[in-house]
Amino acid sequence: MNTLQRYSILLITVLFTSTILQGQNTNNQEMIKNLYDILQNSKASSNDITVLIPGIKWEDVKYSREDNERSSITLDAIMKKEWGSIVFEKLDIRDTEKNEVIVTGIVNGRQPTECEFTSTRFKHSWDLKDGKIVSFKEY
Numbered sequence: 001m002n003t004l005q006r007y008s009i010l011l012i013t014v015l016f017t018s019t020i021l022q023g024q025n026t027n028n029q030e031m032i033k034n035l036y037d038i039l040q041n042s043k044a045s046s047n048d049i050t051v052l053i054p055g056i057k058w059e060d061v062k063y064s065r066e067d068n069e070r071s072s073i074t075l076d077a078i079m080k081k082e083w084g085s086i087v088f089e090k091l092d093i094r095d096t097e098k099n100e101v102i103v104t105g106i107v108n109g110r111q112p113t114e115c116e117f118t119s120t121r122f123k124h125s126w127d128l129k130d131g132k133i134v135s136f137k138e139y
Helices: 003-020 027-042 045-054 075-079
Strands: 084-095 101-110 119-129 132-138
Touching: 027 075, 027 084, 027 101, 027 119, 027 132, 075 132
Parallel strands: none
Antiparallel strands: 084 101, 101 119, 119 132
16 A cells, blocks of 8 residues: 555545534644645555545635745645645644634745755645544735
8 A cells, every 4th residue: 555545544534534523622722733744654645535525615815925936835735736745844733712713834945946045934724524634824
């Protein structure tokens, strides 16, 4: 069984159990943590993630206009395979009272045409409904 299949089974299991136990915030956090593990440890594309999480609405919202798009690692760019060797560090995953999970941290990676690694601080907001991800925002 290849890596993507293993992670697919893991994510489907997490999604299923989080629907059964939807009132427990730790399940929301665990589901989001597993998503970052998949992005970091596999070669999943945006199509793979979309199949695993149907109905997700990808929104890319940035408050800082000073970021250089070429040197800033966004989740959208990771999923489009514009960045490789992705490593998430100092992940802080928190629930809010509004079925939202906020994730902050640092993502490291490099573009396939470059030799140097780049680090970007990030803040992601995941909105959940009935134990399923319904939207995403990146600040």
